[in-house]
Amino acid sequence: MSKPQNNIPRSIKSFLSIQTMMGKMTMTRGKLVKTSLAGMVTFLLVTMSMFHIFFPARSVTLKPNDLEYHKTINERNALLNRHLEDLKNEVITPKNYYEKTTLLLSDYSQKIKTLNDKRDLLKKNLSFRGRTSLRFWIFIFGLVSALMFFSCKSLYDDIINGSNYGFQFVSLTGITVAFFWLIHLIFLTQKDFSENSYVLIISLCAWLATFFTYFLVKNYTYKDDIILKQLSLIDKIKTIHYPRVALKALYAERNDKAMLATDTVKENADAFDKDIVSTLKDV
DSSP, rough: OOOGGGGSOOOHHHHHHHHHHHHOOOOHHHHHHHHHHHHHHOOOHHGGGGGGGGGHHHHHHHHHHHHHHHHHHHHHHHHHHHHHHHTTTTOOOOOOOOHHHHHHHHHHHHHHHHHHHHHHHHHHHHHHTTTTTHHHHHHEEEEEHHHHHHHHHHHHHHHHHHHOHHHHHHHHHHHHHHHHHHHHHHHOTGGGGOOHHHHHHHHHHOOOOOOOHHHHHHHHHHHHHHHHHHHHHHHHHHHHHHHHHHHHHHHHHSSSSSOOOSSOOOHHHHHHHHHHHHHHHHO
């Protein structure tokens, strides 16, 4: 005796298959845009430290001035050695030696001062937020932002997986360190770091920001968990509950009799109610 399910029309099977596939492939345009933006922001946070290579290196910018400086120093030393040799060989008198070296040192002292002033100006123009250059600032900021992202992700995973507080403490420590350097990079300069008062203030701000971040991630995790449970219920309705009831209904409509099956419509309805009640209790 063949099973009753084998007598189901092919059109009904195709209809149920299409409904299931459409349910799994549905994604709103807004969700796609949101996912794309989140992916772009995540990529920037993780890879920002690599963008520093597109900015000129400090050593490259200062190199011409440094070469000219060393050339000037070598010229001055060569002339001093020549005057000293002339004095040893009695080509010039001690008085002439004194006059020549005094004039030479005065002349090159001004040249060296001009080169040093030019170098200081170049360094000032290259500096950014109290750091040696924008290139260096972006490099450090990128490393800190990557630390912040992975620490927050670790905290999210710890909460959603129910990890113990030891793992959460490690994640929170990473967030605190990231906040400390973010505040320092954005609002303070390198010279301010030597002040103990600044360090204490930054540490306090970092702990407060970490405290806020913890509850923000925890709240987001709770909402995300609710959404996942709701999506799981929707998926069960589309792939399990709806096909069972629709199959029996369509079979009865086509054949003017109930379909023989191991489960009844009432059992299907009870299973559906059980899943709904279970999901509502969790959320």
